[in-house]
Amino acid sequence: xxxxxxxxxxxxxxxxxxxxxxxxxxxxxxxxxxxxxxxxxxxxxxxxxxxxxxxxxxxxxxxxxxxxxxxxxxxxxxxxxxxxxxxxxxxxxxxxxxxxxxxxxxxxxxxxxxxxxxxxxxxxxxxxxxxxxxxxxxxxxxxxxxxxxxxxxxxxxxxxxxxxxxxxxxxxxxxxxxxxxxxxxxxxxxxxxxxxxxxxxxxxxxxxxxxxxxxxxxxxxxxxxxxxxxxxxxxxxxxxxxxxxxxxxxxxxxxxxxxxxxxxxxxxxxxxxxxxxxxxxxxxxxxxxxxxxxxxxxxxx
Amino acid sequence: xxxxxxxxxxxxxxxxxxxxxxxxxxxxxxxxxxxxxxxxxxxxxxxxxxxxxxxxxxxxxxxxxxxxxxxxxxxxxxxxxxxxxxxxxxxxxxxxxxxxxxxxxxxxxxxxxxxxxxxxxxxxxxxxxxxxxxxxxxxxxxxxxxxxxxxxxxxxxxxxxxxxxxxxxxxxxxxxxxxxxxxxxxxxxxxxxxxxxxxxxxxxxxxxxxxxxxxxxxxxxxxxxxxxxxxxxxxxxxxxxxxxxxxxxxxxxxxxxxxxxxxxxxxxxxxxxxxxxxxxxxxxxxxxxxxxxxxxxxxxxxxxxxxxxxxxxxxxxxxxxxxxxxxxxxxxxxxxxxxxxxxxxxxxxxxxxxxxxxxxxxxxxxxxxxxxxxxxxxxxxxxxxxxxxxxxxxxxxxxxxxxxxxxxxxxxxxxxxxxxxxxxxxxxxxxxxxxxxxxxxxxxxxxxxxxxxxx
Numbered sequence: 001x002x003x004x005x006x007x008x009x010x011x012x013x014x015x016x017x018x019x020x021x022x023x024x025x026x027x028x029x030x031x032x033x034x035x036x037x038x039x040x041x042x043x044x045x046x047x048x049x050x051x052x053x054x055x056x057x058x059x060x061x062x063x064x065x066x067x068x069x070x071x072x073x074x075x076x077x078x079x080x081x082x083x084x085x086x087x088x089x090x091x092x093x094x095x096x097x098x099x100x101x102x103x104x105x106x107x108x109x110x111x112x113x114x115x116x117x118x119x120x121x122x123x124x125x126x127x128x129x130x131x132x133x134x135x136x137x138x139x140x141x142x143x144x145x146x147x148x149x150x151x152x153x154x155x156x157x158x159x160x161x162x163x164x165x166x167x168x169x170x171x172x173x174x175x176x177x178x179x180x181x182x183x184x185x186x187x188x189x190x191x192x193x194x195x196x197x198x199x200x201x202x203x204x205x206x207x208x209x210x211x212x213x214x215x216x217x218x219x220x221x222x223x224x225x226x227x228x229x230x231x232x233x234x235x236x237x238x239x240x241x242x243x244x245x246x247x248x249x250x251x252x253x254x255x256x257x258x259x260x261x262x263x264x265x266x267x268x269x270x271x272x273x274x275x276x277x278x279x280x281x282x283x284x285x286x287x288x289x290x291x292x293x294x295x296x297x298x299x300x301x
Numbered sequence: 302x303x304x305x306x307x308x309x310x311x312x313x314x315x316x317x318x319x320x321x322x323x324x325x326x327x328x329x330x331x332x333x334x335x336x337x338x339x340x341x342x343x344x345x346x347x348x349x350x351x352x353x354x355x356x357x358x359x360x361x362x363x364x365x366x367x368x369x370x371x372x373x374x375x376x377x378x379x380x381x382x383x384x385x386x387x388x389x390x391x392x393x394x395x396x397x398x399x400x401x402x403x404x405x406x407x408x409x410x411x412x413x414x415x416x417x418x419x420x421x422x423x424x425x426x427x428x429x430x431x432x433x434x435x436x437x438x439x440x441x442x443x444x445x446x447x448x449x450x451x452x453x454x455x456x457x458x459x460x461x462x463x464x465x466x467x468x469x470x471x472x473x474x475x476x477x478x479x480x481x482x483x484x485x486x487x488x489x490x491x492x493x494x495x496x497x498x499x500x501x502x503x504x505x506x507x508x509x510x511x512x513x514x515x516x517x518x519x520x521x522x523x524x525x526x527x528x529x530x531x532x533x534x535x536x537x538x539x540x541x542x543x544x545x546x547x548x549x550x551x552x553x554x555x556x557x558x559x560x561x562x563x564x565x566x567x568x569x570x571x572x573x574x575x576x577x578x579x580x581x582x583x584x585x586x587x588x589x590x591x592x593x594x595x596x597x598x599x600x601x602x603x604x605x606x607x608x609x610x611x612x613x614x615x616x617x618x619x620x621x622x623x624x625x626x627x628x629x630x631x632x633x634x635x636x637x638x639x640x641x642x643x644x645x646x647x648x649x650x651x652x653x654x655x656x657x658x659x660x661x662x663x664x665x666x667x668x669x670x671x672x673x674x675x676x677x678x679x680x681x682x683x684x685x686x687x688x689x690x691x692x693x694x695x696x697x698x699x700x701x702x703x704x705x706x707x708x709x710x711x712x713x714x715x716x717x718x719x720x721x722x723x724x725x726x727x728x729x730x731x732x733x734x735x736x737x738x739x740x741x742x743x744x745x746x747x748x749x750x751x752x753x754x755x756x
Binding site for chain 1: 420650655657659663681713721
């Protein structure tokens with residue numbers, strides 16, 4: 001077959017090819033990313049959309065857990081102080097019911113129970129950053145305010161609703177119990193029974209004191225249950241946080257495998273591309289100037 | 302038996318023929334790097350022998366002309382493939398700027414959608430926090446802007462393609478006019494095979510250029526080449542060229558008309574014009590349609606989630622996004638309707654501290670839209686489509702470049718100049734010329750000897 005001596009198009013095409021490979025690998029090494037445009041790997045780019053979304057979500061779930069956990073722990077410790085106070089009220093009530101107390105003693109005990117009542121109300125009105133924890137979803141007004149017209153002496157301003165916070169895909173955890181279920185429950189009304197104990201102590205009626213005291217004992221259970229709810233929520237939040245950390249690792253790994261570059265492989269490819277490029281250049285320099293003319297002596301005159 | 306004069310004439314013919322061969326060789330060497338040059342060879346043949354005095358004597362050499370060595374079939378294949386490559390190149394370069402809107406820049410829809418999603422999740426933990434509400438509002442606005450800028454990016458690529466149509470058609474017309482002129486010059490000289498080489502080379506070059514602008518089909522007729530578009534619209538017939546025209550259609554885009562005013566826009570394939578029209582009329586409208594559907598369905602879903610709850614002021618949730626009715630222009634026109642974070646419908650019971658409706662808002666991002674896919678998945682499909690279209694176009698271009706290179710090599714092996722070959726020929730013809738000159742001088746010496754003999 002006849003061959004054209006014009007090798008320039010071939011050499012140029014080869015040079016361009018190797019130059020373009022070199023550029024691609026260089027960009028991969030420089031950016032650390034294998035996929036810079038959707039056309040570099042359409043499927044991976046497409047999967048990255050979901051990955052980006054999930055990464056942002058997992059990040060936020062973790063932040064949610066941290067912010068909610070503070071509230072849950074605060075609520076738990078408020079309830080544990082309530083339990084302590086109530087236990088104290090029971091022993092004061094028992095003391096007041098034993099019939100040996102003078103009127104002034106009873107008045108003093110009533111005084112102490114009254115201050116326990118105030119402490120319990122204060123705990124029920126616990127707020128974190130202006131958000132009341134025990135008002136149901138009404139978090140802007142104090143759940144319990146003194147009300148002389150109420151039989152218990154206090155009015156509940158909250159509602160009976162609760163919030164569930166997103167801490168995972170399709171995973172919501174209930175993070176509050178309304179005060180109406182803890183402090184002013186219809187069967188075990190903590191505030192009501194404390195209030196009646198104060199009245200009974202003030203009136204010196206032993207039977208009423210005993211009745212109120214045993215009601216408070218029963219109410220401790222209600223509060224303890226609520227305490228259990230919060231500690232349960234806290235451990236659920238902690239467990240989910242650990243699982244989210246795992247998710248973060250998985251997502252980062254996925255991201256790397258989708259669009260990241262394998263440094264070692266990229267470095268190898270870079271040196272291969274360099275070698276190929278210089279080989280073509282060297283070959284071109286050697287081959288291009290060669291013609292028959294190099295071997296013919298100049299025609300002498 | 303021939304006389305000395307016969308030999309003298311034979312020597313003369315040899316000198317002429319060899320000169321012509323030397324001229325062809327030197328022209329080949331001179332044009333060895335000229336694009337589109339087809340090597341020439343001097344065509345020689347034996348002359349009819351003569352019967353002189355009962356003896357047959359050779360009649361010498363005859364120069365038939367100088368002919369270009371070309372292979373029309375390879376030229377045709379190169380034209381077709383160049384046409385397809387140019388189409389793929391045009392698609393690839395038009396999609397390059399479009400792709401930027403779909404790559405992870407922080408302002409792309411994937412990033413802003415993720416930010417919007419995470420701000421909503423934050424609202425789940427802090428439903429009444431004004432700063433968090435504002436951040437939802439801001440990220441909602443960013444998302445709307447991403448939709449706007451992506452849609453605008455697609456539209457502007459479409460506009461650029463539209464402007465290219467007019468320029469490309471003008472280039473096509475200029476080329477077809479030049480080709481027709483060359484055809485006219487070529488038709489008489491083709492017969493004599495004299496001097497046709499250069500004009501044919503020029504015409505081949507122009508046809509080659511034309512094929513990169515639009516897919517063409519070339520046939521030979523008695524008047525010279527007939528060039529039509531792939532679907533048969535005449536562009537050049539012999540010495541006559543037919544201009545294409547453009548006109549603004551009812552859709553506001555440029556339409557291509559043949560010389561009789563018929564709309565041939567949808568029939569054009571191949572070349573820069575084919576690629577441009579493919580991008581403008583099919584590829585980008587497809588992307589825009591998906592994007593608009595997504596924007597419209599997402600906004601509707603989010604607005605109905607808003608309507609299910611109450612905002613921080615206790616009012617029923619009002620629309621968060623405004624979208625143009627119908628899907629057309631939804632992505633370009635989407636905007637945030639509410640003006641304050643307190644208007645986000647976080648609450649399910651009307652109290653400010655409730656986060657009961659936040660889950661509904663978040664779910665509108667993850668739940669399947671009427672299209673059957675969630676917002677993120679619908680967008681992911683679109684990213685795949687865009688990336689795939691761009692990578693297909695550039696892969697196609699690379700593959701065609703390879704095959705064009707092979708065809709060009711094949712063409713060069715027929716028509717290209719080989720310096721070594723020309724150098725060899727140069728030596729060959731030099732020797733032949735020297736020998737022919739020697740015939741003349743020998744005959745002259747013999748003539749002189751004869752004359753001296755007589756005197």
